[in-house]
Amino acid sequence: MAQVIPSSEISKHVDEEVTLQGWLYNRRGSKKLHFLEVRDGFGIIQCVMSKNAVDEATFAAAGELAQETSLHITGTVTAHPKKEGVYELKATGLEVVGVPTDPYPITPKEHGVEFLMDHRHLWLRSKRQHAVLRVRHAVVRAVREYFDEHDFTLIDAPIFTPNAVEGTSTLFETEYHGQSAYLTQSGQLYMEAGAAAFGKVYCFGPTFRAEKSKTRRHLQEFWMVEPEVAFMDLDGVMDLAEDFVCYVVARVLETRRADLEILERDISALEAVQKPFPRIHYTDAVAQIQKARPEDSEAPPLEWGSDFGGEDETLLSQGYDRPVMVHRYPAAVKAFYMKRDPGDDRLALGVDMLAPEGYGEIIGGGQRESDLEVLDAAIAHHGLPPEAFGWYRDLRRFGTFPHGGFGMGIERMVAWLCKLPHVRETIPFPRMLNRLSP
């Protein structure tokens, strides 16, 4: 073996003899020439083995390699004769590490969704999945960078929670030493406590929703980042969300352009994501959607006071090349903790950010109710158990303060950035309505 290098650094070793360690991705060849595509986790390199460059046994062994055989391959780095900027390895040695016991199930041809999901642990090795998950990593890193660089303190929210806050139908219940507990649906209430202690906080972790949803936008387990800021009003929340999304998109474009190209993503659509984003009042949004609805639409008529469906969100965002923010929804369709609009009691100071290209809601947030009496009335109005909110009410009892924040779903963000048809490919091991494994 020569010096082992990752395939991502091959351009720095032209004319040197190096070793790659990885797995056979694909093989083509003839009696006297083998083309071995070797995948090492960092990329894929074509290794060319001529019959006259190696001994007979090595050449024969290379011709029998099965897909996903693990191996060390040694050779001289050269420029690809036909492709500019692409390097390949003129193989001089091959060492097989692990021979597959059975044919690899994922072939270079097409497969169906169910088959691929059953083999998700192997599917991760494929080129496109590799690209998607590297974009996901870049999003996660950008999220942390943004908040860390803007004086936010990371406050981890608990995953076990004691009480049902937004109705038990969408909660996963579990046993907790003799009492029932639920997996968290949101860290927000805890972030409000954090904001009172640290001013600017965020949490980032898995979130669980037992929704009977099987659409392209839903997972049972997904990751959400939730910032919360003391003394921030609705306009401040929108400023923050806009600045944050621009930063994440820019960082992904900066660091993962090659992966977006593998996914054949239209990069100019992402480059258009610049401040300011349109801010549309709910009432105006309803009018725009009503106007944009095709006459043969099968959706129920949209009236002032109702929430938007997926189709409505797509119609609304269609006219824009960047995300739009819809603010001041009817309080009746929003959570109990949202502050009422002082200018119109029917409205809540909430905001949803809708991604372009039909990806729908990627951010939901707003200003929180800070008046104890109003909050108590809202808890009662929503039929929630007051005893569950003892500590939460304390935040209003001891130095109440205006504050707000939002939650962003990582998977929907990644699906949009990669322009994927479904969020299931944006998380390594998706948990869906009918899938708990692998």
Added chain:
RNA sequence: UCCGGCUUAGCUCAGUCGGUAGAGCAAGUGGCUGUUAACCACUGGGUCGCUGGUUCGAGUCCAGCAGCCGGAGCCA
């Protein structure tokens, strides 16, 4: 929970009017010195999702069930 669609070889699919099972890929064998979802030839491979019904005869028609996919509601 509701609405619609799908289920045939390891995988992706075709299968006409109801007449007894097909292709490509994968696997195996052989050929080919620049291939790149390589190509060419040959070989093996089937409980047509399950149960029941109609019929001389069902992959095909009917009913029930199951699984999957998409959508609605709900949400990030």
